[in-house]
Amino acid sequence: MSVVALISGRGSNLEALLQAGIPVSAVISNVAGAGGLAIAAQRGVPTAVVKHDDFPAREAFEAVLAAQIDRFAPKVLAYAGFMRVVTAGFAERYRGRALNIHPSLLPSFTGLHTHERALAAGVKLHGCTVHLVTPELDSGPIVIQAAVPVRADDTAIALAARVLKQEHVIYPRAVRWVLEGRLVIEKGLVHVKGGDAQLVFSDSA
Numbered sequence: 001m002s003v004v005a006l007i008s009g010r011g012s013n014l015e016a017l018l019q020a021g022i023p024v025s026a027v028i029s030n031v032a033g034a035g036g037l038a039i040a041a042q043r044g045v046p047t048a049v050v051k052h053d054d055f056p057a058r059e060a061f062e063a064v065l066a067a068q069i070d071r072f073a074p075k076v077l078a079y080a081g082f083m084r085v086v087t088a089g090f091a092e093r094y095r096g097r098a099l100n101i102h103p104s105l106l107p108s109f110t111g112l113h114t115h116e117r118a119l120a121a122g123v124k125l126h127g128c129t130v131h132l133v134t135p136e137l138d139s140g141p142i143v144i145q146a147a148v149p150v151r152a153d154d155t156a157i158a159l160a161a162r163v164l165k166q167e168h169v170i171y172p173r174a175v176r177w178v179l180e181g182r183l184v185i186e187k188g189l190v191h192v193k194g195g196d197a198q199l200v201f202s203d204s205a
């Protein structure tokens with residue numbers, strides 16, 4: 001009953017998982033020196049680095065990454081700021097047990113620079129989403145969302161900080177649901193056994 005986390009950077013979502021008591025058995029980064037590796041090491045969580053640029057092709061990188069992941073036979077594969085687009089084959093391999101945290105209210109603003117794009121679009125409500133990983137980027141079934149109001153005078157930095165705070169609330173919840181086997185997926189929609197709320201509303205506008 002363990003979790004393997006994939007990271008590329010600072011690791012604040014990883015830290016939120018650890019602080020919430022999620023049993024993370026390994027952290028794997030595609031970037032040497034990623035901040036999250038130090039967070040894991042401080043807590044005695046084993047780490048590994050598989051650098052994508054050491055490989056000629058995505059498939060070769062993913063074969064080594066999968067071998068590292070599978071050593072821990074995780075119940076959940078948690079993408080925690082993992083900034084690589086994966087192949088359909090890799091997504092399929094972990095289908096149903098891989099989660100991603102994305103900084104927008106999907107299906108709006110897939111991809112990068114979500115906060116800047118939300119401000120440019122003039123949306124009044126932004127937020128973050130945990131979804132199951134499928135072969136289509138940022139498009140898998142939605143597990144939980146947190147909504148964050150946009151302020152009239154917002155900046156991308158301020159908005160990102162308020163959204164990140166909510167990421168740290170919803171990601172541990174979603175990972176725990178998968179660990180507890182409480183997700184039911186019907187016609188592409190996710191339900192949680194027990195009826196826990198799949199929406200968090202941050203009113204700290």
Ligand code: GRF
Pocket residue numbers: 009010011012013014036080081082101102103164167
């Ligand atoms: C978060 O905003 C997450 O939603 C996105 O990448 C960022 C990672 O931040 N996928 P951190 O490394 O967890 O601090």
